[in-house]
Amino acid sequence: MKRNTVTRVLSVITILFGLTAVTSAFANELETVSSLLFDKPYLTSVKPDTTLVYEFKRISSDEEKYGKGLSDTIRLDVLKDEKDSSKRTAHLHIYSGPRARNIGPIPQTSGNPAIMILLEQDTYDFKRHLGGIPAYFRNKIRKAMREDAKIEQMQIQHDGREISGHKITLVPFKSDPNMQRVPEYQNTVYEFIVSDEVPGGIVRITSTIPGSEPGSDVLRKQYMSFKSQEAK
Numbered sequence: 001m002k003r004n005t006v007t008r009v010l011s012v013i014t015i016l017f018g019l020t021a022v023t024s025a026f027a028n029e030l031e032t033v034s035s036l037l038f039d040k041p042y043l044t045s046v047k048p049d050t051t052l053v054y055e056f057k058r059i060s061s062d063e064e065k066y067g068k069g070l071s072d073t074i075r076l077d078v079l080k081d082e083k084d085s086s087k088r089t090a091h092l093h094i095y096s097g098p099r100a101r102n103i104g105p106i107p108q109t110s111g112n113p114a115i116m117i118l119l120e121q122d123t124y125d126f127k128r129h130l131g132g133i134p135a136y137f138r139n140k141i142r143k144a145m146r147e148d149a150k151i152e153q154m155q156i157q158h159d160g161r162e163i164s165g166h167k168i169t170l171v172p173f174k175s176d177p178n179m180q181r182v183p184e185y186q187n188t189v190y191e192f193i194v195s196d197e198v199p200g201g202i203v204r205i206t207s208t209i210p211g212s213e214p215g216s217d218v219l220r221k222q223y224m225s226f227k228s229q230e231a232k
Contacts, residue, residue, distance in 0.1 A: 203226055
């Protein structure tokens with residue numbers, strides 16, 4: 001991966017993880033979203049020298065407009081941190097073959113940086129279709145996390161058993177006049193399903209552009225879901 005791309009992605013991780021430093025004047029949802037997505041030490045409970053493997057898929061109704069269908073993997077290497085035994089050093093390996101990109105090392109982390117990958121990809125897709133700067137879309141997502149997130153406790157079927165978790169739902173661009181050129185993007189829905197009982201915390205992260213009519217096929221769906229953990 002080119003240096004500027006690595007810097008860009010690491011900076012997005014810093015910006016969005018920076019939600020944890022926002023003042024308590026925000027609504028309680030922020031603290032809850034922050035604690036579920038960014039504050040929880042999901043990686044601390046992962047044994048060093050472990051690789052978490054995620055399945056990534058994109059389903060597209062219009063490959064020219066929403067990108068080609070895609071099925072690949074994202075791998076997160078979790079390593080011992082040399083400076084802080086309570087933290088981990090992480091390396092991300094995004095996709096395989098000619099699409100492969102590597103990010104890291106990310107030292108002294110306890111949260112899971114893979115949470116950012118789908119969001120980062122979406123912000124640059126929006127920039128390509130709508131113009132503007134990625135920071136605008138990131139800020140809209142952050143605002144939705146602060147003010148409009150729907151948070152549900154739920155039981156999840158995972159690996160043949162039922163586990164406890166949370167689902168966080170965001171519709172960050174709803175009614176945004178700046179997205180009228182591609183109005184379907186206004187309805188983009190994000191779902192984060194997380195659980196302490198899954199290594200790394202992430203069960204599934206989904207970005208969906210629904211169809212224009214109730215019950216119609218989705219225009220585009222991207223998701224990243226936990227697949228397995230492996231010893232390095």
